[in-house]
């Protein structure tokens with residue numbers, strides 16, 4: 001059967017269709033069209049103020065679109081949440097203070113239509129040891145783990161996480177992502193907003209880049225890197241050369257000269273290296289490599305800024 005746009009939307013975990021949301025004259029989400037599919041782990045990236053939290057809030061029915069529509073499992077976000085199909089961990093989510101960790105997690109389990117056992121939820125979030133501690137006595141990273149426990153208190157099909165690992169130490173972060181991978185392997189869809197691009201690169205099947213409320217890129221991390229089109233070039237100089245001559249190389253987007261070692265980024269590495277020879281520079285130990293996701297992200301968002309200014 002060929003899948004039409006309509007059936008694709010009906011079977012989507014979540015579908016945004018031409019969604020716009022403004023706060024006063026700030027357009028936080030601007031004509032966003034997007035579908036999430038079952039079993040995907042999707043990273044939502046974007047500079048500060050790009051509209052990531054607003055997008056997640058719209059998905060969770062915490063904010064309403066000015067125009068366009070948001071559907072979750074073919075229904076309204078609210079209906080999907082009431083049915084227990086969505087678990088969420090929000091950036092700003094305050095935690096009830098005068099209760100213990102176990103009491104709070106029990107409450108979340110009790111409220112979930114497809115609840116898991118409290119002990120299992122505590123163990124999965126790595127907080128069994130602090131189950132009896134008062135919530136207002138937790139460190140930032142521990143509070144994040146508790147938020148994660150609340151998001152996974154029941155058997156939800158979609159897990160939404162807004163900057164989930166902020167404040168977590170390295171081992172907490174690794175444990176967190178190992179758990180998220182298990183959740184995805186069990187067929188759940190995971191959508192997370194993050195500023196840690198290495199996490200997006202390592203974890204996500206799909207990366208969305210938002211900028212001023214619009215979707216600039218949508219693909220695998222490899223596709224996003226290829227879209228940036230740029231390469232990094234590193235070489236050692238044989239002899240002295242004026243840095244200003246290097247700065248004049250064609251297609252150069254960044255340069256760093258440290259002693260004899262030159263690192264550049266170029267939107268056409270072949271042409272840049274060719275021009276080097278033209279300057280009489282014979283690069284030693286020449287290495288040309290694709291950009292990392294972080295560099296690609298900066299290249300894509302800066303190119304968009306330049307277009308708009």
Ligand SMILES: Nc1ncnc2c1ncn2[C@@H]1O[C@H](COP(=O)(O)OP(=O)(O)OP(=O)(O)O)[C@@H](O)[C@H]1O
Pocket residue numbers: 023024026027028046047048049050051052053054055
């Ligand atoms: N309640 C609000 N009232 C007014 N403006 C808002 C409100 N919430 C967000 N904004 C503005 O909307 C835009 C998008 O904000 P949003 O929080 O969605 O971005 P973000 O990508 O999550 O940012 P960050 O990475 O900094 O968390 C920003 O310009 C922000 O200042």
